[in-house]
Amino acid sequence: MLPYKNLILINTDTTEPLYRQIAVQLIALIQEGKLLPGTLLPSTRTLAFDLQLHRKTITAAYDVLVSEDWVDNLPRKGYVVSSDLPLIKPRSYKKNKISAFAHKGVISFEPLDTILNPVFPLDKSRIMIDDGFPDVSLLPVTTIAKQFKKALDNVTYKAILRHGMWENSNLSVALSTFLKQTRGLDIGVENIFITRGAQMAIYIAASLIIKPGDKVIVSDPSYFIADLVFERLGAELIRVPVDSEGMCTQSIEEILQKNEVKMMYIIPHHHHPTTVTMSVERRQHMLKLIKAYDIAVIEDDYDYDFQFKYDPYLPLASGDHGGKIIYIGSLTKVLGTPFRLGYMVATTDFLDAARKLRRLIDIRGDAIIEEAAAGLINNGDLTRHIQRSNRLYAQRCDMASELISKELTDVVNFTKPTGGMALWLTFNPEFKLYDILKKAHKDGIVLSGTVYCTGKNAHLNSCRFGFASLNEKQLIEVIEVLKKASEK
Amino acid sequence: MLPYKNLILINTDTTEPLYRQIAVQLIALIQEGKLLPGTLLPSTRTLAFDLQLHRKTITAAYDVLVSEDWVDNLPRKGYVVSSDLPLIKPRSYKKNKISAFAHKGVISFEPLDTILNPVFPLDKSRIMIDDGFPDVSLLPVTTIAKQFKKALDNVTYKAILRHGMWENSNLSVALSTFLKQTRGLDIGVENIFITRGAQMAIYIAASLIIKPGDKVIVSDPSYFIADLVFERLGAELIRVPVDSEGMCTQSIEEILQKNEVKMMYIIPHHHHPTTVTMSVERRQHMLKLIKAYDIAVIEDDYDYDFQFKYDPYLPLASGDHGGKIIYIGSLTKVLGTPFRLGYMVATTDFLDAARKLRRLIDIRGDAIIEEAAAGLINNGDLTRHIQRSNRLYAQRCDMASELISKELTDVVNFTKPTGGMALWLTFNPEFKLYDILKKAHKDGIVLSGTVYCTGKNAHLNSCRFGFASLNEKQLIEVIEVLKKASEK
The missing domain is CATH 3.40.640.10 (Type I PLP-dependent aspartate aminotransferase-like (Major domain))
Known part of the structure; x- marks a missing residue:
């Protein structure tokens, strides 16, 4: 519940009637988004007590709100801020820019934009190939x-x-x-x-x-x-x-x-x-x-x-x-x-x-x-978990390496690592990684980790392929999609 | 287990016998602290296999270690690094200073020293008065x-x-x-x-x-x-x-x-x-x-x-x-x-x-x-927890304020807050907060929060008194100790 007592200020030095003062201030609270659609207003009795006014004054104020469509008077519920509001003023945080101080160079983070964001959006993918993360389903x-x-x-x-x-x-x-x-x-x-x-x-x-x-x-x-x-x-x-x-x-x-x-x-x-x-x-x-x-x-x-x-x-x-x-x-x-x-x-x-x-x-x-x-x-749980994970990741590393060697023979170069959770795939120059990832993304596969295929890193044409978090079925599917995406 | 195979390098171009080469390198590992007292060495069979040497060579190396007191040969256990070691060389991380690059101004954090450390050490206190933290015993x-x-x-x-x-x-x-x-x-x-x-x-x-x-x-x-x-x-x-x-x-x-x-x-x-x-x-x-x-x-x-x-x-x-x-x-x-x-x-x-x-x-x-x-x-658990805490903290605030007003009348000035978890106590100039805290510390009471009583802040002679995390008994005890410590 909002602190109405402090939010509604009564001015006795003016000719504006009290009920009108209250109504105007409540409308302002609604306009500013402090009173949201669906919010139950305090009962006339409660607000009258809080503001030390007669209950009839509050009722008169609420009547104004109802007549102006700001508030609905619902039977057996009370006065509720309407979900069908008249024009709402722009709000402090809802603008897009802190224009007021941005010109002072407050926000100067643009150079990081391109590399800190994934090349393709992550949210509509079936399978995500990560940077080399553990498989959380193995967690004890x-x-x-x-x-x-x-x-x-x-x-x-x-x-x-x-x-x-x-x-x-x-x-x-x-x-x-x-x-x-x-x-x-x-x-x-x-x-x-x-x-x-x-x-x-x-x-x-x-x-x-x-x-x-x-x-x-x-x-x-x-x-x-x-x-x-x-x-x-x-x-x-x-x-x-x-x-x-x-x-x-x-x-x-x-x-x-x-x-x-x-x-x-x-x-x-x-x-x-x-x-x-x-x-x-x-x-x-x-x-x-x-x-x-x-x-x-x-x-x-x-x-x-x-x-x-x-x-x-x-x-x-x-x-x-x-x-x-x-x-x-x-x-x-x-x-x-x-x-x-x-x-x-x-x-x-x-x-x-x-x-x-x-x-x-x-x-x-x-x-x-x-x-x-x-x-x-x-x-000892940590060590046991590491040992268990290692056995599985070694198998996944073998499998991913074999599949990629077989299915992406002329497309990708890589050296099978002796450990870790990722492969480093370098695509041959005639296979543009960006184009391949674009096609794969349409097929529901996305890379969330390190990908060098745009801007000043385009010449690297390489990416991390986190195998540790992908099970056999996913590995097969992912590499199939990459293969298809690499076909000319 | 350490990767002995990589740690012990065998040089066949020298006249130094193999067992001696192994012994010297194991001693170095012990001296460097990589093999700690109590560590079980690999069996002679295992190490022989790893290094691709005859088992007798390993036994001869271990004999050297035993004769020089680096290692004990324990029945039914094996070769174990002695807990009673000869002279240990100084170690990389055990020196006190990174002298090698400190003179370049790498570590320049001194100005923060005095205020980021508590005025008196926290570790030997019975009761700690904090900066105004919640009582974790109330957590759901x-x-x-x-x-x-x-x-x-x-x-x-x-x-x-x-x-x-x-x-x-x-x-x-x-x-x-x-x-x-x-x-x-x-x-x-x-x-x-x-x-x-x-x-x-x-x-x-x-x-x-x-x-x-x-x-x-x-x-x-x-x-x-x-x-x-x-x-x-x-x-x-x-x-x-x-x-x-x-x-x-x-x-x-x-x-x-x-x-x-x-x-x-x-x-x-x-x-x-x-x-x-x-x-x-x-x-x-x-x-x-x-x-x-x-x-x-x-x-x-x-x-x-x-x-x-x-x-x-x-x-x-x-x-x-x-x-x-x-x-x-x-x-x-x-x-x-x-x-x-x-x-x-x-x-x-x-x-x-x-x-x-x-x-x-x-x-x-x-x-x-x-x-x-x-x-x-x-x-709704968070809101319920806040409401429950608030009721209790309000009582503790009342109690702390009453006790301090009564017991430290001429010593301390403060304004009872309308909420929060701490009081701000300003000691009258004739009562040096530093001296009072020093006496209180001897009595097992320590302040861990904001204390202004030394250096450029000495004139403030004030501290935060977190009441929320102290129960009734502790509040009484703490204020009794502060009272005693303020007596001339």
């Missing part, structure tokens, strides 16, 4: 719900405030053990900072490091949302090509010799978007460069946990880098898109600054979700 | 858990990606109805953008608006974390005093006449930190100024839902402001600190830009939590 739903309930039951305000001031300390402890065991990182709990997904970790680390004009080395191509973060912070990006062994460290060395570089952003493991894993030789060269030059390094290791063969490489961050590597990972790739949990591993002074910046952005995380995630790690 | 835990489970059960990947690309559309719809009904905002679902708490909304809105050097009007005092956001973005803050009627709009008008102001940050309802609600006259003046001048306005309405009397004021955003007001609110204050959900209400073009920036910071929200919150709104 009951276990997660149980952990959530447990965390919620045991929540005390004090515990939340202490743990949750920035992040949940139980999750930090669980994660630090998990990362030591799986990645050989020589860290204590003090070297872990929990964020919303890896993206927030990238944003915060980059914000602390990059000043306008700083030079930043990235791969070519690179994870485009990271590129956008660095560019928004004013970085000048220096791009280094990626081949079958990963980023060309020889090029990096030449760049470092000639430039004062502030930061380097690398994805040695299942590089995004190309899925290439960096070779041992390049890794050793890279570590040597990091030690020799005065640079900060963000190592983005977004899907380390998904490897189909034994023998993953350890992250560069597990090597000897003098604390220069900020290692970033994600639980979102494990628990699925419903959850956004990531982490940053770095030296304590850097994390102190990161925690402070995070408070300006987001205060703290969701204590219950973080507690539930800690529970999933501690009782 | 079963209902929340049920909604969470329901959302998790029904989650499909496609639904998440569609709704969750930026935010959950069910929550946007539920929220827009809720806000129309409670706040008289004339909005559609397209005018709502869901964020992590109000803080992220403030951060994003300010980031889109403020360029270095821009002038921004804030109240004096103001919500200090918002101040820090604006300052970090390079704003020049112009401070306007707050009296018993709220921010002095007369001063604002004078400032606007003389300066090109880019933005104004206001908290008309339960102002933070002072709890003052802006009078009707000031509100009308404010709206006039907003219409007359070319400025963007952030209206922070963090605890509108908590009012102890009928007759709340509607937000300024419900008035005629030509789309200039960006209205920001929070569900965190309703659902409690375990959840971080906030929203921004603005014209669609501004929200488009906001959504893009949010992707750089955080990609998207937690789809399950957002879906659960939508369920809580739609089935």
Whole structure:
């Protein structure tokens, strides 16, 4: 119920009758959209009491509203704002433009438009091919719900405030053990900072490091949302090509010799978007460069946990880098898109600054979700879920690779990855990816992930093909549609 | 298990025996902390297979490790890294400083140090007085858990990606109805953008608006974390005093006449930190100024839902402001600190830009939590929870106010608020708040919220006293301790 007492102001210094004053102000409330069609007005008795007026005055006001079609007097219900309203004035939020201050350059986000929006709309598709996301139907739903309930039951305000001031300390402890065991990182709990997904970790680390004009080395191509973060912070990006062994460290060395570089952003493991894993030789060269030059390094290791063969490489961050590597990972790739949990591993002074910046952005995380995630790690559910998923994703990777090799032989080039959740498909130049996707979209198939087929990226003619979230039937159907769409 | 096959490299071009090469590399792994005390090494058979060597070579290597005390050979268990290790080398992440790049000014967050950390440590207190947070023990835990489970059960990947690309559309719809009904905002679902708490909304809105050097009007005092956001973005803050009627709009008008102001940050309802609600006259003046001048306005309405009397004021955003007001609110204050959900209400073009920036910071929200919150709104649980909480908080406000008036008569000045979750206590100059808090801290009482008693804020000698999360017994105890601590 609206606060009519404050909304309707009675002026006794005027000759305008009271009932008319009330009617006019109620009409204004309707016109402004504060009283919506169908809203029941207060009874004449209630409003009379609130405004300290005689009930007959209110009745007279309501009569005006009824006679002017603003309000209906419904039997056994009362006075209700009409659903058939006379002319409505334009409203503050319903205009399309904040014309009043847009000309000051308030909204200057246009450059991001083309790449942050999907090439074709997602909403009318039968099947969506994503960027390489887990299959949420595999989630141990009951276990997660149980952990959530447990965390919620045991929540005390004090515990939340202490743990949750920035992040949940139980999750930090669980994660630090998990990362030591799986990645050989020589860290204590003090070297872990929990964020919303890896993206927030990238944003915060980059914000602390990059000043306008700083030079930043990235791969070519690179994870485009990271590129956008660095560019928004004013970085000048220096791009280094990626081949079958990963980023060309020889090029990096030449760049470092000639430039004062502030930061380097690398994805040695299942590089995004190309899925290439960096070779041992390049890794050793890279570590040597990091030690020799005065640079900060963000190592983005977004899907380390998904490897189909034994023998993953350890992250560069597990090597000897003098604390220069900020290692970033994600639980979102494990628990699925419903959850956004990531982490940053770095030296304590850097994390102190990161925690402070995070408070300006987001205060703290969701204590219950973080507690539930800690529970999933501690009782082994996370590891079991990863193992189960890996087995299935390996099969889907095999199947997708075989199908594409067979059905799209002359159309697509790709290298089957040793893990992860996506293929990187490069279409031969005579097959324009944009046209193929347009045809596929008509057939109900849409790509929601990284697609390079328009604008300055058109020459790449490539896309990520997330196989992990598609079942056998969907894989067959999707590739059939792509095949049909590639036929001349 | 670590990927030994990649970690141990065998060099056949050297005279160093194979077993020795293996032993040295395993020692290095232990020294680097990659093999932790207690870790079970692979059996000699497994490692021999992995490295394609004879099992005897591995046994010889393990013998070296045992003889040098790096490893214990435990009966019926195997070779285990000793918990009693010889000298450990310094580790990459365990150093205290990222000395390698800190001198480039990478970490420059010192100015925030003093105010972002609590004045006294929180961890050894019996009772914490917070900034004005809800009592999480009132949460309808079963209902929340049920909604969470329901959302998790029904989650499909496609639904998440569609709704969750930026935010959950069910929550946007539920929220827009809720806000129309409670706040008289004339909005559609397209005018709502869901964020992590109000803080992220403030951060994003300010980031889109403020360029270095821009002038921004804030109240004096103001919500200090918002101040820090604006300052970090390079704003020049112009401070306007707050009296018993709220921010002095007369001063604002004078400032606007003389300066090109880019933005104004206001908290008309339960102002933070002072709890003052802006009078009707000031509100009308404010709206006039907003219409007359070319400025963007952030209206922070963090605890509108908590009012102890009928007759709340509607937000300024419900008035005629030509789309200039960006209205920001929070569900965190309703659902409690375990959840971080906030929203921004603005014209669609501004929200488009906001959504893009949010992707750089955080990609998207937690789809399950957002879906659960939508369920809580739609089935009326949220409103019932607010009503129940309000009744209790009103009692606690009464009780806290009476106790403080009685026990701290000459010590503290405050005005009892008409809603919200905190009192704003100003200590008389002869009572140094810092000294009182120091004594109270020894007695197990600590303040975790806004405290102005050190540095450039020492003259304010004031603090927020969150009464909502303290029960009767705690209120009595806390005020007794504060009384004792104020005695000379």
